[in-house]
Amino acid sequence: MYGDAATVRKILTEVGDTWAVVGLSSNQRRAAYGVADVLQRFGKRIVPVHPKAETVHGEKGYPSLSAIPFEVDVVDVFVRSDLAGEVADEAVAIGAKAVWFQLDVIDEAAYTRARAAGLDMVMDKCPAIEIPRQS
Numbered sequence: 640m641y642g643d644a645a646t647v648r649k650i651l652t653e654v655g656d657t658w659a660v661v662g663l664s665s666n667q668r669r670a671a672y673g674v675a676d677v678l679q680r681f682g683k684r685i686v687p688v689h690p691k692a693e694t695v696h697g698e699k700g701y702p703s704l705s706a707i708p709f710e711v712d713v714v715d716v717f718v719r720s721d722l723a724g725e726v727a728d729e730a731v732a733i734g735a736k737a738v739w740f741q742l743d744v745i746d747e748a749a750y751t752r753a754r755a756a757g758l759d760m761v762m763d764k765c766p767a768i769e770i771p772r773q774s
Contacts, residue, residue: 641740641745641750641760641761641762641763641764642760642761642762642763642764646759646760646761647761647764647769647773648773649737649759650713650737650739650759650761650766651766651769651770651773652773654712654713654736654737654759655712655713655736656682656683656684656712657683657684657686657709657710657711657712657713658678658683658684658685658686658711658712658713658714658715659685659686659688659701659704659707659711659713659714659715659730659735660674660675660678660685660686660687660688660715660717661688661689661704661714661715661716661717661718661726662688662689662716662717662718663675663685663687663688663689663695663700663717664687664689664691664693664695664700665693665694665695669717670717670741671717671741672695673767674715674717674741674765674766674767675687675695675696676696677766677767677770678715678766678767678770679696681770681771684698685698686698686699686700686701686707686711687699687700687701688700688701688702688703688704688707689702690702692706703729704726704729704730704732704733704735705729705732705733707733710734711730711733711734711735712735712736712737713735713736713737713738713739714726714727714729714730714735714737714738714739715739715741715766716738716739716740716741716744717741717744718744719744720740720743720744720745720746721746723740723744723745723746723749724746724748724749724752726738727740727746727749727750727752727753727760728749728752730753730758731752731753731756731758735758736758736759737758737759737760737761738753738758738759738760738761739760739761739764739766740760740761740762740763740764741763741764741765742763742764742765743763744762744763745762745763746762750762
């Protein structure tokens with residue numbers, strides 16, 4: 640419902656390879672850490688976005704999406720649903736091509752806004768689960 644198979648495939652295979660992972664820190668127990676590792680193994684450049692701006696998986700971190708000094712293709716969101724809409728709006732503002740809300744991250748109004756702005760969007764799915772299915 641929040642991302643049909645065609646949209647999932649497009650984001651994972653066509654949209655671009657630079658993924659800003661919002662909520663990614665060096666905490667190896669967090670889901671974002673493992674998902675970012677899988678994305679890297681499938682050839683994606685991950686960009687950690689976290690207030691601490693830590694280097695994770697060898698990639699320099701930034702405190703916000705707007706602080707990233709280069710183009711971002713996909714914004715992968717690992718924050719609570721009540722905070723996710725603001726991140727989706729920031730993704731639109733920086734010119735990202737797609738937004739991906741992780742499992743259990745749902746904000747229908749943000750989905751509508753992002754789609755209206757021309758971005759591809761998926762909610763309540765995990766790219767680490769979906770990406771192996773694309774090859």
